[in-house]
Amino acid sequence: MYYDVIIAGFGGQGVLLIGDLLSLTAMEEGYHVSFLPSYGVEMRGGTANCTVVISSEEIGSPVVSSPHAVIVMNLPSLKKFEPMIKPGGLLILNTSLIPEKEVKRSDVERIPIPLNALAEKLGNTRLANMIALGALLEKTKVVSFRSVEASIKEALAQKYHHLIPANLEAIKKGAEFLRNSK
């Protein structure tokens, strides 16, 4: 098994958090994993992003030039990462902030989700990242929801532990959205 994904958005959208959660969960499932975040100047203003590689074999490069999947939470991220997706790969995009007409590639599978709108319905726009993760998990089954449930405590700082149920609910919501839109 080998899977890699780039997750991108602007600082504060929680793209590093879902990358971290996905990686940690994959490690707990017994996979090799690397989580390479952008750091420093990119944190403010521009895009924050991370590259997650999950593999049943030892991981070579944590740097990926043509990922299997890309999750983009805002328009600058789409511009930057859409061209890189492997042909036939997956593009999950946040249509609350990205007009779908901006998508150029026709050789990738497109999953448009109004992440912010759905998160608002759940009562907290900051859950948009978890909805995206839910969609990725539903689509790829790269790790199981049950494993995420088990590892989320370690990925979230103690002071956010009271939000775990809401986060898990958001992940379910993302998966459900995908199932219903088929």
Added chain:
Amino acid sequence: MLKKVFIKGNEAIARAAVDAGCRYYFGYPITPQSDIPEYLSKVLPKLGGEFIQAESEIASINMLMGASAAGARSMTSSSGPGISLKQEGLSYMAGSELPGVVVNVARCGPGLGGIAPSQAEYFQATKGGGHGDYRLIVLAPESGQEMYDLTFKAFDLADKYRNPAMILADGMLGQMKEPVLLQPPRKMDLPDKDWVLSGAKGRPQNIIKSLYLGDKELERHTWQLWEKYQRMKKEDVMFEAREIKDARLIIAAFGSCARIAKSTLRQARAEGLKVGLIRPITLFPFPEEIFRQASIDTKMFLTIEMNTGQMVEDVRLSVSPGTVVYFYGRPPGAGSLPSPDEILREIKKVYEPSSE
């Protein structure tokens, strides 16, 4: 059962230092290594140790010198310009034969440069940096696990040779999270530290110095240091070699570049290209012998670095006559991490199928 944790490379270094018995840390914050002092500032005081955020990098290397002279395992860390500031102290430590561990989570230069991953400090780390005829022990990790294992090892090597040891990493290795098994490697059998300044009551006085004014005294001292460096070359060279037996071309790379090239290696082999990899783990002592041996049969080498060509000089000095050593470099800066595909393209530019 030993615990596998999912942590940043920087934290792996800090944890290894604690597990290796380091109780004293002196430093000054700088991206991308500040997670190291952050971790140690929380942990060392609880263990009866001392964490000092010094007024400068120069102060912190001199504090390291003092702690080391008193016999304590101690560490400092920095990046780019901060490491430049520490060079005078490193020269004094090497001259005074004081152990100690210095971590360089390298960023780009020259000058302020940038904070992206860089390998532009190969020369500075391996060829001096400070004044005088000395060498550092330089270890180049490629993963979170090696950030842990090699930091542990650096303390042992520094004590074994009474010489400062450097971990040369970069922002990719420092900021990346990977699973790390916190298993301390077996500690070396080390000689007693009978040279430390611990109060001379009841024993002859110990003197630690790097000033030798007597006739031929400094020359003798410098040859003694040289002998130590020769011993490092005999006893403590580390490298990794992959698929070099039948290779037509061998990639030479260290640290992040080697890690990225491992994916290239897999791709190349899948396409039927006979490509191998030699990854120096000790940059000093440099693994000269494996390059000499491997180049008896393989006449084509490609050195890959995140700079304009530094380690390539040592590769060229090490290979057998008649070997061609190509170079591909990406000078460091935002967006300049090479990708596996890119390295494969470079291989194909020089790789020609064998006529056999």
